[in-house]
Amino acid sequence: MGDVSLKWLVRAGRQGLGNLRDLVMPPVCLSCERRIDVAGMVCPTCWSTMRFVECPFCEILGSPFSYDLGVGALSAEAIANPPAFDRARSVVLYDDVARKLIQGLKFSDRTDLAPWLARWMVRAGSDLLEQSCLIVPVPLHRWRLLERRFNQSAELARPIAAATGYEYRPELLERSRRTKQQVGLKAKERARNVQGAFRVPLSQKLEVKGQRILLIDDVYTTGATLQACARALRRAGAVQIDCLTFARVATGDI
Numbered sequence: 001m002g003d004v005s006l007k008w009l010v011r012a013g014r015q016g017l018g019n020l021r022d023l024v025m026p027p028v029c030l031s032c033e034r035r036i037d038v039a040g041m042v043c044p045t046c047w048s049t050m051r052f053v054e055c056p057f058c059e060i061l062g063s064p065f066s067y068d069l070g071v072g073a074l075s076a077e078a079i080a081n082p083p084a085f086d087r088a089r090s091v092v093l094y095d096d097v098a099r100k101l102i103q104g105l106k107f108s109d110r111t112d113l114a115p116w117l118a119r120w121m122v123r124a125g126s127d128l129l130e131q132s133c134l135i136v137p138v139p140l141h142r143w144r145l146l147e148r149r150f151n152q153s154a155e156l157a158r159p160i161a162a163a164t165g166y167e168y169r170p171e172l173l174e175r176s177r178r179t180k181q182q183v184g185l186k187a188k189e190r191a192r193n194v195q196g197a198f199r200v201p202l203s204q205k206l207e208v209k210g211q212r213i214l215l216i217d218d219v220y221t222t223g224a225t226l227q228a229c230a231r232a233l234r235r236a237g238a239v240q241i242d243c244l245t246f247a248r249v250a251t252g253d254i
Helices: 003-024 044-049 076-080 096-107 111-124 142-148 152-164 187-194 202-208 224-235
Strands: 087-093 134-137 212-220 240-248
Touching (some): 087 096, 087 111, 096 111, 096 212, 111 152, 111 240, 134 152
Parallel strands (some): 087 240, 212 240
């Protein structure tokens, strides 16, 4: 049998298995679980309510503008309070559908959502991924990890690393003390809550020095957690620190 015939048989076999899988477990919307044609997507109804973060947006914070201010434009917040990281990007604003997806991942053990959300994140963060970097998830404290059994940021970071071919390095950053949940805290309270809560282990400092780091988290709210992580990495000598999240809270909603 020739190579062409063999390849055709392999493709046909894979397609047959895919069709059988869809008959047994038809693809459903990631949000509302309505039946859809393609796995890993949301239905048209859910899609129509999602607010994707697209240009124009702040070059540093990734916060959307209501009108185009030109290439490289910065928001008033980025100018008045430059963050500890270099750039941030997100897929969508944190509204109803995004909230359901993130809460499903984080609190309902829907780790099956993570690879699909990660695919969207790779597209949204394409400009951050143009140069080689180390993929680092925002860490949980060991006791929180024991309670939850998994780190949602790590669940997102692993498939991002696999899709891009960049190194997944969760050991480069750790949460050195347990903090209160950020939910319900004001911006200043969030910043105080995570101040000094992260560090680069002594054994990993040489691994961080001179590196470009891409921090991965699920939601950007005020940026307090990502900034605390960035400060720790910066102290260890990282030369570029970017942040990529699935969702971000609109500035007026904080």
